[in-house]
Amino acid sequence: MKYSQIYRRALFDDVIPFWITHSLDEEQGGYLHCLDRQGAIYDEDKFVWFQCRQIWMLSLLHTLVQGDSNYLNAASLGMDFVEKHARDGNGDFYFSLDRTGRPLIKPYNIFSDCFGAIAYYQYGAATSSEYHLTESRKILRQILLRRDNPKGIFEKSTGIRDSRSFALPMILSNLALQMKPILDTDEADILIRECQEAIFGEFYNQETGLVHEVIGKDGQKYDTFDGRLINPGHVLEAMWFLMDIGEKDGDIGLIDRCISTGLHHLNYAWDSDFGGIFYFMDHMNKPMEKLEWDQKLWWVHLEALVFLSKALRFSDKAELRSWFEKVHNYTWAHFPDPEYGEWYGYLNRAGDPLHTFKGGKWKGCFHLPGAYYIARRLWRKWECKY
């Protein structure tokens, strides 16, 4: 079977039906996304990341599959709930809500808001709703106001050793690219340029070619637990975000740089004993704080597949093709649940499922359908070319 067919079938015959069948909370609104191996609800709390991410995914599918109102109805179920319950008086997004929508965890960071922005944007685009598009722009601007102190009063650092997290420029570059159509002239471009400069000018380590997860305000690389940390999945994700930007701008130099940086991280983080990509590494090979460093996570491997699928559109390097096959084969051999569908999220180092749930606090209807969606599209174009 062609790759495009594999990914199309997996998307429409497995993953999306799984979430549509099991996660819609017709009673209280929103999504019940803590689903066990078989799709049964085991926890009713609603984590805002996954309310927003599922709205985004379903809205995107509606745009793709015209004439089927199921996706839009399901997206609206989430959007109505988010609209009613997800934000505090200041407009910031809570981290979690109970099933009925009462806020449980305060807005202690801005990542909920980032997923809020793309949910409103994509839903607005799917429904041509000026209100949602305007809201998404407001949310993004509020994020930008908070970005120098994203944790606000919850920041535990004294500031004596200042730090910045890679996740922020990574996600902001993606937001800016997605939402460019509704932003002011130059607004998206300036933000994208800033993020790009931060990633390659500051988080990137010239000596090792690795991208750090945490650096100082002036780009310092600290010799500390955080400062030495490499998160290969984050880097692969950022590389395909930046490749998208390179493609829009016709910037071949940027695309080449992303491809070589991504490949470098794949070579660096691949577990040569058991296969798969490590979750965390220490760039000096020192002991790590992260207990889960050797686990193999679904999203890391999906980001790798998307990175490689995109890279193959721009380059015929045999290395890219063989990496794609290697990651594809490992991934499809270990993550899908042959009995109940969807994917396991967390494997131990040897590749056996460590957790068998399909949705939880950090896994929902997002990475898997999102990656399938992109990979299907890319491989269809690629396969048509030859």
Next chain:
Amino acid sequence: MKYSQIYRRALFDDVIPFWITHSLDEEQGGYLHCLDRQGAIYDEDKFVWFQCRQIWMLSLLHTLVQGDSNYLNAASLGMDFVEKHARDGNGDFYFSLDRTGRPLIKPYNIFSDCFGAIAYYQYGAATSSEYHLTESRKILRQILLRRDNPKGIFEKSTGIRDSRSFALPMILSNLALQMKPILDTDEADILIRECQEAIFGEFYNQETGLVHEVIGKDGQKYDTFDGRLINPGHVLEAMWFLMDIGEKDGDIGLIDRCISTGLHHLNYAWDSDFGGIFYFMDHMNKPMEKLEWDQKLWWVHLEALVFLSKALRFSDKAELRSWFEKVHNYTWAHFPDPEYGEWYGYLNRAGDPLHTFKGGKWKGCFHLPGAYYIARRLWRKWECKY
């Protein structure tokens, strides 16, 4: 070899020399406790928990081994550093400092303060210093003022679903018992009674016999990730704290209850496939948030050994003896580093070292020497009896 000899030798010929040799920061004061497998320093940050815990341990050893000033000198090196740098203007303990003592992470919880209290107490007792004893009492009283809101402004919960953590009554019961000699009449007893009532009256689940890690303010058991969580190491630790209290009070009923509760958790949390005690479990067998749930941690097994050693003083149950041998054998077969001494802290489920460092953010000169110290003493008494 007798158990008392095994534990004595391990304490004085292996663990304490390891820390005395490698961790003392003669240059800046305090302890450099992030030590790799061979004892080399790989991170210079000073985590206040382990500054305080090492002071406590060394002070205790000084009291035990009269006439050797090495322990006291080493304890003073830590105490001087803590005294100079560890507290903010309000007297609360920072979470971490850099090598020179500049504060890095704010006092976002009260556990640093709890270890501060026992450090000041034990150092005061070792040196007959009224100043340090008085300070320890002040620290404890400040902890008690903060205990209903231990995270202060860093609390992320909205309060709509209130919660209490098992760690607090557990550690407070131990503090109260240790510091009883310097507390007011009834002050320690009231605190101990409150903690005991919280543990057996509220955190204890009547239906399952398991002790929860998180409950509601009124003792509710929530069906949520946190609410279902069981931390067997914490429970075993608390059971020997409460046995100490039972012994002081001559409360045989309490001791019996601790023994049966501890045994129940050992039976519950023992990994029948690979041996060892799981780090986390879900009392409803639902999916867990904790990615590291199946790992085998040094401190969990040490708490089990101390629990069993103590229990054997009060009961000749064959079950206790066989559990002690089982845990002792597993532990000594997997945790000690035969080449460079001390123990690995973190094994994977199969019992292989997942991290090889000897000290880190959450491991230092505390559980291992502390457990050796107690086990040596208990087994000497026990072995003399027969």
